[in-house]
Structures are given as structure tokens and as C-alpha cells.
Amino acid sequence: xxxxxxxxxALSALAQELLQRLGIHRSVEWTVPSCELxxxxxxxxxxxSSAVLRAEMLTGGLCxxxxxxFGIHASLRYLRGEVPWDRDDLQEYGxxxxxxxxxxxxxxxxxxxxxxxxxxxxxxxxxxxxxxGPEYFTLAFExxxxxWESMALLDGYVVAYxxxxxxxxxxxxxxxxxxxxxxxxxxxxxxxxxxxxxxRAWTGPGVSVVELDIPGxxxxxDVVSDSVEGVVLxxxxxxxxxxxxxxxxxxxxxxxxxxxxxVCSGQERPFSACHVYRWxxxxxxxxxxxxxxxxx
Numbered sequence: 001x002x003x004x005x006x007x008x009x010a011l012s013a014l015a016q017e018l019l020q021r022l023g024i025h026r027s028v029e030w031t032v033p034s035c036e037l038x039x040x041x042x043x044x045x046x047x048x049s050s051a052v053l054r055a056e057m058l059t060g061g062l063c064x065x066x067x068x069x070f071g072i073h074a075s076l077r078y079l080r081g082e083v084p085w086d087r088d089d090l091q092e093y094g095x096x097x098x099x100x101x102x103x104x105x106x107x108x109x110x111x112x113x114x115x116x117x118x119x120x121x122x123x124x125x126x127x128x129x130x131x132x133g134p135e136y137f138t139l140a141f142e143x144x145x146x147x148w149e150s151m152a153l154l155d156g157y158v159v160a161y162x163x164x165x166x167x168x169x170x171x172x173x174x175x176x177x178x179x180x181x182x183x184x185x186x187x188x189x190x191x192x193x194x195x196x197x198x199x200r201a202w203t204g205p206g207v208s209v210v211e212l213d214i215p216g217x218x219x220x221x222d223v224v225s226d227s228v229e230g231v232v233l234x235x236x237x238x239x240x241x242x243x244x245x246x247x248x249x250x251x252x253x254x255x256x257x258x259x260x261x262x263v264c265s266g267q268e269r270p271f272s273a274c275h276v277y278r279w280x281x282x283x284x285x286x287x288x289x290x291x292x293x294x295x296x
Contacts, residue, residue, distance in 0.1 A: 010058050010145050012193035014203070018152035019062075022168075030061035030069045030077070040076050046095050046107060051123030055109075055144040062148065064156070068112040072119065075108040085112055096128065099137050106137070109144070114161040115217055119144070127217050131161050140214045142197045149194035153201055153208040159218040166273045167248050172223040172231040175282060176243030179211035179221045182234040186225070209234065232257050235279070244280030253277060 041048040060071030095105035110117035115127040125141040141147040183202035192203035198213035206226035223234040268276040
């Protein structure tokens with residue numbers, strides 16, 4: 001992947017800047033002209049709408065180093081065995097039916113870990129999972145740029161079955177929608193790129209607040225901040241509403257900061273690379289019962 005470019009088109013300038021800081025770049029060798037992508041999809045007997053072509057033009061080839069590469073062409077390369085990857089043979093690989101209209105297929109954008117990311121023919125982005133049994137899907141983002149804008153604001157991570165071993169900055173995950181109150185507490189007033197559909201986002205110097213409503217995967221408010229004080233202030237807002245919360249930090253929380261919050265219900269350091277503090281029963285993506293309740 002020697003040649004890279006950062007011209008992510010309709011992505012906001014802020015999202016492009018944040019992705020660059022995270023080391024997420026676009027590799028030319030993982031992109032193809034639209035006519036070639038149409039030929040590749042035709043060989044799979046998969047349709048190719050104008051929205052599919054535009055999605056690939058805007059974000060195909062974005063590298064989530066060292067995880068892998070995002071996009072339809074990238075997914076086809078993995079499927080054809082042109083590059084090595086940790087294939088899950090419990091899953092059938094191919095297109096999926098759009099839950100809104102089973103006659104329309106979803107095409108793979110990301111298959112390298114869970115949730116899988118799928119593209120609808122109208123450009124909407126779905127999350128899919130099969131880790132606890134039958135596969136299910138949820139409409140996650142309005143389009144690929146919306147997906148990556150949210151990823152950029154949240155340090156390159158929205159949700160995953162296997163959570164990151166390392167976090168670059170302190171992070172709050174809460175089970176309630178307190179984005180506006182948390183943003184106000186942190187001195188952030190302007191909506192950020194990514195505020196579309198069921199997602200609301202605020203960002204300012206050194207902090208981002210994002211409300212996500214993706215049933216079965218992520219519902220609540222996430223905050224990332226340069227300072228651990230920022231996530232503690234946001235956690236207080238979430239806990240005041242009676243919600244559950246989890247703080248993940250590269251460094252342990254100071255005892256004085258912890259005294260600003262209710263007594264936490266659990267502390268973890270599962271991978272020796274981050275410190276985790278929990279308040280309440282956090283029904284997140286890795287809770288099988290939570291996903292079953294939302295499967296339809």
C-alpha cells in the first residue's frame with residue numbers, strides 16, 4: 001500500500017482531518033474505476049446502482065490499518081482470496097437481502113470483524129451480525145460518508161463485538177441519550193458533521209459527543225475527550241438521568257475524579273492496555289440478550 005491519497009470527496013473537511021490524524025488513509029491500489037467495479041459486480045451477479053458507484057468513489061479503499069481495507073472492491077478482493085484475512089467459515093459470504101425490501105441486495109463493505117458493514121442499493125449503510133446465531137441487520141447510517149464522519153469523531157471506532165485493546169483517548173459510553181446536556185457541560189454548542197438521521201453529534205477543541213441509535217448494536221451517547229475530566233463530566237450527566245455508563249481510559253482515573261461520581265459497580269483492566277470503570281448494567285453490543293431483543 002505504498003501510494004495513498006486523502007481526497008475523500010463529500011466527507012467534511014473536519015472528518016478528513018480527523019481521519020488523517022488517526023492514520024486512516026485511502027489507498028489507490030485498493031480502488032478501481034467505476035466501469036471495472038461494475039464488471040466485478042456483474043461477475044458476482046450483483047447489481048450496481050449509481051449510489052453504489054458513488055459510495056465506492058467516496059470511501060472505497062480507506063485503510064483501517066492494521067485491521068484492513070473498507071469498500072466493495074476491497075471486499076471482493078478478500079472474497080476472491082487475493083489477500084489474506086481471518087475468514088469466519090461459520091458465515092456464508094455473499095450479498096444479503098435488504099430488510100426493507102428483500103428483492104434488493106445489500107453489498108459487503110466490511111467483513112473483517114463484527115459488525116459487518118453492508119451497503120444498500122440506495123446508499124444507506126447497515127450493520128449486520130451473526131455472532132450469537134441467526135444473522136440480523138440494522139440501518140446504521142444514511143450513507144458511507146455519514147458512517148465515516150461518525151467514525152472520525154469517535155477515534156475510528158463506533159462499536160465492535162471485540163472492543164479495542166487500546167484507546168487513544170479517554171472515552172465514555174452511556175446507555176442514555178444525553179448528548180445535548182453533555183455537550184453543553186463540555187462547552188460544545190455547534191452540531192458536528194455526522195448529525196443526520198438518528199445520529200446527533202457535537203464537537204469542539206479536544207472533544208466529541210455523539211448520540212447513536214443503532215438498535216442491537218449501539219444506543220446511547222459516546223464521548224471522547226483529550227482530558228479524562230471531560231469524560232467524567234459527561235458521565236455525571238448520564239448517571240444523573242439514571243442511565244448506565246462505562247469509562248475506558250489509557251490511564252487510571254484519579255481518586256479525586258472518581259469521588260465526583262457514584263461508586264462504580266465494577267473496575268476492569270482486561271487487556272493491561274486500558275482501564276475500564278462501569279456504573280450499572282451496561283447492555284451493550286456484547287450482551288447476547290440485548291441483541292436478541294432487537295432481532296426481527
